[in-house]
Structure formats: C-alpha cells, structure tokens
Amino acid sequence: MSRLNKKLESWASQGLITQVQANSIAAYEDSLPRTNWTMIGVSLLAIGTVCLGIISLIAYNWHLISDAIKLTAGFSILFVTAGFIVRSSTKNYSKLVHDGLVAFFILFCFAMIGLIAQIYNLKGDDYKTGLLWSAMTLLVVSSASHFLIPYFWTSIFMLSLAVGCWQWPPLKESLDSRFSLFLFLSGFLAVVLRSFFRGALLQKSIEGVVLFLFVFASFIMSYGVFGEYNATITLAKIWPHFLLVALIAFTMHFEPSIKRSHKTMGLLILSILAFNTWLEIYSPGMRTLQAVMGIICFVAWAIIFFAADQRKLYHLMFVLTAIKIFEIFVREANSLISAGVGLISAGAIVMLTAYAWNSKKDILERRLQEYIK
DSSP, X not given: OOHHHHHHHHHHHTTSSOHHHHHHHHHHHHHSOOOOHHHHHHHHHHXXXXXXXXXXXXXXXXXXXOXXXXXHHHHHHHHHHHXXXXXXXXXXXXXXXXXXXXXXXXXXXXXXHHHHHHHTTOOOOHHHHHHHHHHHHHHHHTTOOSTHHHHHHHHHHHHHHHHHHHTOGGGTTXXXXXXXXXXXXXXXXXXXXXXXXXXXXXXXXXXXXXXXXXXXXXXXXXXXXXXXXXXXXXXXXXXXXXXXXXXXXXXXXXXXXXXXXXXXXXXXXXXXXXXXXXXXXXXXXXXXXXXXXXXXXXXXXXXXXXXXXXXXXXXXXXHHXXXXXXXXXXXXXXXXXXXXXXXXXXXXXXXXXXXXXXXXXXXXXXXXXXXXX
16 A cells, blocks of 8 residues: 555544545546656666767777867767757756756766867866866756756865865965855855846755855854964955955845845854854964854854744754853863863753743744744
8 A cells, every 4th residue: 555545544534534535636646647767767778878889989999080070079969969958948848858968968068078188188177177067067957957967066066166265375274264265155156146047956956055054164163173373364365255255245135035034144144154264263262252153153043944944954053052052161161070060050051041942932933933024
C-alpha cells in the first residue's frame, strides 16, 4: 500500500474525509501520468555509450585534426546548442529536454575553454577559468528548471570567487580580511543579481548559499578565531570591504522585493560583521565584545527567519544565542571557581529567558507579526 493510500485510510477513519472522497482522490492520483524512469535510464545509457564511442574515435585521430577545424567544430556545437536552448524555451518542449541541453552547453563550455587554452598555450589560475566559465554560462543557466543545474553553477562560481579573494595579493597576510572580502563580495553580487533573475532557480540557489555564508560568518567571526594583529594590513588595503558593505546597503534599500524588516535586520547584521572585521584586524583581543555582537546578530537573524516563515532556522538562532551566552561567561573565567559560577549563572540566565519567552511567546510573536508587515 502506498503512503498516500495509508494517509487516505487514516483520514477517512478519523472522519476528516469520507470514504467516497478518499476513493476519488486515490483514483485521481492513479490516473496521473507517470514518468517512465526505466526508459529514460536506458535511453541515457545508450546515448552516453554512443557519445563515448565518438569521443574515443576523435581522441584517436586528435593529432590529425587541424586547430581551425577543432575550433570551428567546437563553436558550431556551442551555437547550435544555444539555438536549441532558445527554441526549447519558447516552444512547448519538455523540461527534461531543455535542462539536458542546458547541462550539455555549460559542460561543453568548460571543454571549449580547455581547448582554446591548449591550442594557444594559455596559462592562468584555475579560479580565473571558473569565473570566465561562470560569466559565459550565466544567462543560459538562469533558464534551467531543475535545481541541480543552478546549484552546480553556484558551487563553481562561489568556489572560484573564494579562491580569487584568497589569492588577492594585498590581503595575503590576513585570513580574516580575505574571508570578509569574499563574504561581502558574494553578498553584493547576490543582491545585484536578484534584480535580473528574480524568481529563477539561479537566484534562489545564489541567495541560499550566500545566506548560509552570512549565518556562518555571524557565528565564526563572533568567536574571534581569525584575530591576529598585522601592521601590514592598512586601511588602504581593506577599503574594498567597507565599500562593498555600503553598496550592499544601498542596493538593498532600493530593492522593492525585499521586506522592510529584512532590510532593517540585514543592515544591522552587515554593520556588525563590518565592525567585527575591524576588530579582528586591529583589535583582535576584544572577544567578549565580539560575542555580544554575535548575540545581536543571531537575534536579527531570528527576526528575518520568522518573517520568512522558516521556523526551524528561527529556533536554531535562539540555540546559537544561548551558546554565545555560555561562551561569554566561560571566556571571562580565570579559575575553576569562576568557571563554575559563570556556568551556573549562564544556565540560569538561559533558563529564565527561555521560560519568559515561552510564557509570553504568543504576545511576542504577535508583535513580531505586526513589525514585519
């Protein structure tokens, strides 16, 4: 018995629906067309086998083919594939065919970059190849309807961007400055791309990854794990960080699709992360202050997730807030006695806060609902 039939029987036995309704729902679900995954799998296996055979023949005679023919054939395949992608997006083609063409196009772009580099003996960093490929395939990937394609593109793009920030010469002496540059640059690109690809899976994948990065940064930077003063990191070397923060704030302010509560809390989080970046570089010993800033960050994140109706993440932020409270009391301890008193105090504060929150939960959440409207 399928899961749906079990649920229908359970609902009918509890009086939520009648047995006639349950039978009608089951009959309707059975009448829906089913995807023949066996046929699809066998077809893909056959096509893949033929393609491997063609590739083997080409590889065997690769040295006999002139560079002009290689480039002409490669670009012809790209243009023909792009034409089919445009046609499949305007005609009533199946999503499977369209996504298959998109996947082939973006993978073949990698092959063409490698081919051009081989023919002209071009050398460069791997992250530059990833960024070039991301720029070439951006518009095509935005039309994909399967989540794997935009998430694959986002993974390559973010990895290339992270390596590029890591290898940026002016900041090689500071781990925190490199991480902050990558964080703020990815945030700025996510806000800008939102205006061009609103509603596309690509926008959702980029924002999902950037959201994770910012929550992770709120957690890790509040610990002060990167902090190590380095006199070579002057303000002239980190001005791009604060310029990016200003650009993110400016773009968010004029983006109509972002809720007012998200803008306010987002600007607060940005300010705290920028402030923690400053502390990490120039005052790395102020970890308690960074922990307090982390608590404020998590409360702001909780409001954002509450407004987005992400209740699991909303409750997770309160757990992280409790962890930061424990951290503050433990960090200030310099003996076993003070550590014990600190832990007892932190536990009491967390318990009292949780009790007060639970007792006034309905009122507080109603106030939050009024704020986020």
